[in-house]
Amino acid sequence: MTDLFRLVGTGGVIAYRALFNWTTPAMFVGTLLVGPLFQLLFFAYLGRQLGVADDRFYIVGNAVLAATLACVFGGTMAVSNERRFGTLGHVLLSPRSRTAVFLGRVLPYAGNGLLIAVTTLTAASFLLGLRVPVSALPALLLTLAVAALSCGFFGLALGAVGLRFRDVWLVSNVSVALLLLLTGVNVPAAELPAGMRVAGQLLPITHGAEAARRLVAGEGFGSATGPLAAEVAVGLAYAVLAAALLKIFEAESRRRASLDTL
């Protein structure tokens, strides 16, 4: 059991340092902290102009969305950078559980996502004057953590596609755009066509953003448990999907030599 924890914990952290592209301070701050903050400000001012929703809607929604960049691209890097370094074959030769190896990689990305969401929310609250009830902070932190983890599993499921298709960045780029559009962080879900609304329900952070908004509005933890549970369910579903895809694509790589012929 200790060995399993080491694989997930120590292994996950070393893999993060090896494979995540934005670990230097300049890249981390510029790409993951400053960029999302400006995006938040853009939507908040646009929202004020159009009168669609108040600042709280955009600040909380975009703070949760900020976590997606690290999680979605992190999950993709966790697999596709193995190809870049030529290490994928060595990882696949490991006798250890693939689920433990790759799910362990999600934790640092989810931690990253949580840090980014908290930083973005704090900075935007100061800049735009949003007051978050102190009593809501522990539950809000939990909600952001769940959303980041759920998004991390989503990213890993996308990364698993990288075992089969070389151009997996295309999938990640489209996914980030879809999260912006469909999760109700910037466009109220009620305003979306029915199909898009349903698709949004199946994506990570949709329910997390809803739960966070209720907590910041001072509605209490009880009102947030429903969407929070839904976010946990979505995250678990993506974790299972990621594990299944990794297993299927690895088996296919042995059968069809897809890692060699791609």
Add this chain to the structure above:
Amino acid sequence: MSEYAIEAAGLRRTYRSRTGWLRPQRREVEAVRGVDLTVGNGELFGLLGPNGAGKTTTIKLLNTLLIPTAGTARICGFDVVRQTREVRRRIGYVFGGDRGLYDRLSARDNLRYFAELYGVPGREQKRRIAELLELVRLAGRENERVEGYSRGMRQRLHIARGLLHRPRVLFLDEPSIGVDPVAARELRQTVADLAATGTTVLLTTHYMAEADELCGRIAVIAGGRIQALGTPAELRHHADGRRVLEVEAYGVTDERLAAIHALPRVREASLEVIGAAQVLAVQSDAGVDVQADVLRELDGVRLGRVTARQPTLEDAYVAIVNRVDERRSPEAVPA
């Protein structure tokens, strides 16, 4: 314990690929066409062959990265298709070249990560990593990022990684490719030391001298099949009854080489580039002197030393591989 470390019977692998969307073209390449071999425990076995002969595919079939299209293979008695986890616990895989390591990490962190992946118990990791860094002469440089390493250092780190979990069978796929002569000699010493400790090594290489020096037995693979198998001394018999004319030259074209190969009484002709010079090796029957004919074909080419010598393992290898090419060439010509 199984009698053999490696057993392969009728091993085949076909690659199928598809290109294009509107008018997709399907292509099939039979990379391995029925390989049979056995390697004993503790043996240092060489697999020689030209590019595209099927060496790497054979290794990937044996190390579980690929599933054979037909045939069976076992490592230490475990089936490579059905008992992958058991096989993976017992093998190490090292390939040549610059890739295969995490550039942003230090050598120590690379080894720490792979120690986790290969199941080295936590309490043993520190000692094992220190031992291996010492073995591959990277102690003192272990905290530097791998991106600053020379190719020789990377290659030695590859070997350390392959040995982390004390594998019983080590696959070395062209480990000395692109490595300078001094580093290559150190590498050979490391491999010889490993074999001396009882590790079974399957080595693929292009360098005959390396195979000759290290391997107890050698298989020559070409066209996806084992063409010859034996000790280096036994393989040399493939060039028995021949003599070799060696000409140092500067500027021999493929056309001239083909013309020399086509000369009557010439059995084989091959060209190797060594530094700025080319070395042309022409094989003929022992009692036949082709020197005058060869020099006539090289008219206008700047020449250096011209010598006649006895055939080496490399000449035997060229003879074996060229025989395969000659058998296959009629298939390549459209009717």
